[in-house]
Amino acid sequence: MTEQQTAHLGAVTAGIGAAELDRIAALTGEMDAHHPHAPHLYLWFLGVHASRRGQGWGGRLLEARLARADEQSLPSYLEATSPRNRALYERHGFEVIGEISTEGSPPMWQMWRDCR
Structure with a gap:
């Protein structure tokens, strides 16, 4: 993250x-430990304002990033944080390659999509 992003995260x-915070640090450590090493586009964060959910914005944002990955001949990787997000990513060609969790956290699914 950039210095500005780190400062914002600290404020939030x-x-x-x-x-x-300890649980977040443990989960972040698990994410880092299981992150793929092959070249890829990492889709770290995708969010849609609550008032816009269910209107296709998430899919459009995702399609734009995936088009960029495909232009660069790069596979894509992300962690899905909910069953709803997982379903969205699966509709866009991602497959679950693993599951991450730590004590007290819900599961996160590691997802991979080969370039097209």
Whole structure:
């Protein structure tokens, strides 16, 4: 992350308790430990404002990034954080390659899509 992104994340998480921050750190460590080493486009974050969910914005954002990956002949990787997100990514050609979790966290699914 950039210095600005790190500062923003710190501001957003300032009110989170120590136990929650420890769990986030543990989960981030698991994500890092299981991250693929092959060249790829990492789709770290994709979000749609709550008022726009269910209107196809997530799919359009994803398609734009996947088109870029395909132009560069790169596979794509991400971690899905919910069954709904997982289904979206599967509709766009991603396959589950693993599952990540840590004590007290819900599962995250590692997902991979070969370039087209």
